[in-house]
Amino acid sequence: MAKRLLSGMQPTGMLHLGNLEGALRNWVRLQDSYDSYFCIVDWHALTTVAEDPSNLKSLVREVALDFLAAGLDPAKCAIFVQSHVKQHAELHLLLSMITPLPWLERVPTYKEKRENLNIESASYGLLGYPVLQAADIMVYKAEAVPVGRDQLPHLELTREITRRFNFLFGPVFPECEALLTEAAVMPGTDGRKMSKSYGNAIYISDSADETAKKLKTMFTDPAKLRRGDPGHPEVCPVFALQQLYNKGETPWIEENCRSGALGCVDCKKKLTEALNENLAPIRERRQVFASDPALVEKALEQGAAKARETAEETMKEVRAAMKLG
Ligand code: TRP
Numbered sequence: 001m002a003k004r005l006l007s008g009m010q011p012t013g014m015l016h017l018g019n020l021e022g023a024l025r026n027w028v029r030l031q032d033s034y035d036s037y038f039c040i041v042d043w044h045a046l047t048t049v050a051e052d053p054s055n056l057k058s059l060v061r062e063v064a065l066d067f068l069a070a071g072l073d074p075a076k077c078a079i080f081v082q083s084h085v086k087q088h089a090e091l092h093l094l095l096s097m098i099t100p101l102p103w104l105e106r107v108p109t110y111k112e113k114r115e116n117l118n119i120e121s122a123s124y125g126l127l128g129y130p131v132l133q134a135a136d137i138m139v140y141k142a143e144a145v146p147v148g149r150d151q152l153p154h155l156e157l158t159r160e161i162t163r164r165f166n167f168l169f170g171p172v173f174p175e176c177e178a179l180l181t182e183a184a185v186m187p188g189t190d191g192r193k194m195s196k197s198y199g200n201a202i203y204i205s206d207s208a209d210e211t212a213k214k215l216k217t218m219f220t221d222p223a224k225l226r227r228g229d230p231g232h233p234e235v236c237p238v239f240a241l242q243q244l245y246n247k248g249e250t251p252w253i254e255e256n257c258r259s260g261a262l263g264c265v266d267c268k269k270k271l272t273e274a275l276n277e278n279l280a281p282i283r284e285r286r287q288v289f290a291s292d293p294a295l296v297e298k299a300l301e302q303g304a305a306k307a308r309e310t311a312e313e314t315m316k317e318v319r320a321a322m323k324l325g
Helices: 017-030 042-049 056-070 087-096 101-105 108-116 129-138 149-169 208-216 237-245 247-259 264-290 293-321
Strands: 004-009 035-040 078-081 144-147 177-180
Touching: 004 017, 004 129, 017 035, 017 056, 017 144, 035 056, 035 293, 042 056, 042 129, 056 078, 056 264, 056 293, 078 293, 087 129, 087 293, 101 149, 108 129, 108 149, 129 149, 144 149, 149 177, 208 264, 237 247, 237 264, 247 264, 264 293
Parallel strands: 004 035, 004 144, 035 078, 144 177
Antiparallel strands: none
8 A cells, every 4th residue: 555645735826836846746746656635725824814815715726726737636646625624623623632832832933924924913723733734644644745844843743743642542643754845946037036925936827928028027147237248147047947947958058148148038038938838738737627617626526535535534543542422
């Protein structure tokens, strides 16, 4: 039996190239070798948007489209929405009973979120965010969790909660392990890290024309003002994208940028072509699913049904271990 794997993503916006290269492509590879569960964590999103969740439903749908477009295959893995599988909430509640408050107060993301979002009085749910994440993982007895480095504190906490549960109630859960995705930082069009909140992102859902337009305005080496000026590829965000999406031409581009023979306009044209070609199959798939809402609905229903079955098996053991029911 293949090892079980789970990962989750918050429906906070359309997914961009950073999400694609940092997570989705890796998930697509992993779905072939693990019993995989990919969860759109809408309850987690409520820890920051609870007062105005008006867009939540459409964001969930867009993320589902991006998952399917990237190549996650409902025949190989379970793609589902967290709130469709109530067992996550039940396990979250039970785990909250055995999680010491100080463990949660020292989680770095809790402090960061409170500061970044300017929250004076954080909600109970925000503090409990990592307990809900532990429940997401544990309810499937997932052993492998592909995540970025920023999530390591949450996985460490999940392991601590797992050990505590097993110590108190018997060996129900395996300890999960992170499958670290070591992605190169994806530069956005302004040269900073690509992020939806900076307004510098290229989205999976962008058209080829939109992509071309964004690349036209992209920052380059500030010392290279016109063709003829020698460029410094090592500081140029366009070159960073060439290395990702136009590997074959990279040595030539590097040489001719440095010498000055290649201007930024032509360099960007090359990138636009390579990037649009790379994304074409993903965008085509997105179109197919976007024009057939019933197909997406069916994939999410099928995913939730499979997830519920696995999760309910775990919960039967948990309830028995905790002398419930
Ligand atoms: N906290 C994760 C993030 O912000 C999302 C997440 C929720 C998750 N539940 C998970 C990731 C379970 C891995 C496993 O990226």
